[in-house]
Amino acid sequence: MVNKIWAFLIFMAISYSLLTGNIETINTGILTHATSGVNLVLEMMPLIILWTGIMKIAEASGLLKIFSRLLNPLLSKLFPSLKKDHPALGYIASNIAANMLGLGSAATPFGLKAMEELEKDNPKKDTATEAMITFLVLNTAGVTLIPTTVIALRLMHGSKNPTEIIITSVIATAISSISGLTLDYFIRRRKRHE
Amino acid sequence: MNNISKIIIPLFVLLIILYGFFKKVNVYDTFLEGAKEGLIMVFHITPTIVAMVFAINIFLESNFLEGALSFLRPIFTLINIPMNILPMAILRPISGSASLAIMNDIFNLFGPDSFIGRLASTLQGCTDTTIYVLALYFGSIKVTKTRYALPVGLFADLMGIIAAFIVTFIFFG
Secondary structure (H helix, E strand, C coil): CHHHHHHHHHHHHHHHHHHCCCHHHHHHHHHHHHHHHHHHHHHHHHHHHHHHHHHHHHHHHCHHHHHHHHCHHHHHHHCCCCCCCCHHHHHHHHHHHHHHCCCHHHHHHHHHHHHHHHHHCCCCCCECCHHHHHHHHHHHCCCCCCCHHHHHHHHHCCCCCHHHHHHHHHHHHHHHHHHHHHHHHHHHHHHHHC | CHHHHHHHHHHHHHHHHHHHHHCCCCHHHHHHHHHHHHHHHHHHHHHHHHHHHHHHHHHHHCCHHHHHHHHHHHHHHHCCCCCCHHHHHHHCCCCHHHHHHHHHHHHHHHCCCCHHHHHHHHHHHHCCCHHHHHHHHHHHCCCCECCCHHHHHHHHHHHHHHHHHHHHHHHHC
16 A cells, blocks of 8 residues: 555656656756655654663663553553553553654654564564554554644744644544544454454 | 643653662663664664655655646635645645645745634644554564555544544634
């Protein structure tokens, strides 16, 4: 699926540019945007290294386990296929918490670490497990309670009430997450019955 | 509100270090061990990020989306909503920085407290970049068969976008 989207984006970009005579733009684009990707990696790298290091301490001291136990009532319902003390749960809990608080840059390393832990006991290494998909749906729906970037930008543009959109965002994000999780739940249930 | 999120990270780091120290974990060595795993993680996600950023950027610069959507312009003029919101809604699951840039344009043109400014804010806040996150997370562990992950993720996005329109209309319309 990602395969098709990737091919579609490139095909459309190049053919549309050629058709509209934007040869200069597409040529420069192809030559420079590998750098944009590497720049993004370099931007993310310090935080990923820092957070995986710090979270390793939390893992070794047992703090991560305590944290996942606090959220266990919720997590065990969302991830019925994972055992109560699965090492991924602590990272999943941290990822959700970081996303909720609008700390997106901290959420990514936790999420990557959670995927790594889930992959360890995946019987088919190249195929996504149910738990992975539920985690991704939860993640992509972006359960954000405080959209920090949006608030900062509104403030910058002279909004009289920059935080007034929190309520509408939270409602929209809740509807998005609940619909995603519900669909995920029914797909899982149907697969089990087959 | 901003101060709350500013104090959380320092307190969180402090708690982890103190608790680790108290539990007699060698915090420094453990940090190094984890950081090394992080470095390997970066190595694994680099190809995915370069591939996605490249495709997304050349797609955006080709202006294909504006061209493809221009036939909808009369409808938007009729219901009196600026056209800019549509590419933003479509781009939200693909690229966070692209939709953020459009939101910034909308703020410049109409102001953050206009109806469309509030709608753009809600859209930006209500969902995350599904396609990018999916490629990144699955790419990092080399899972290629993503099964029903993308359809469900995009379904959640669609519901979020529809909800954003309705909720903004109810609250500020």
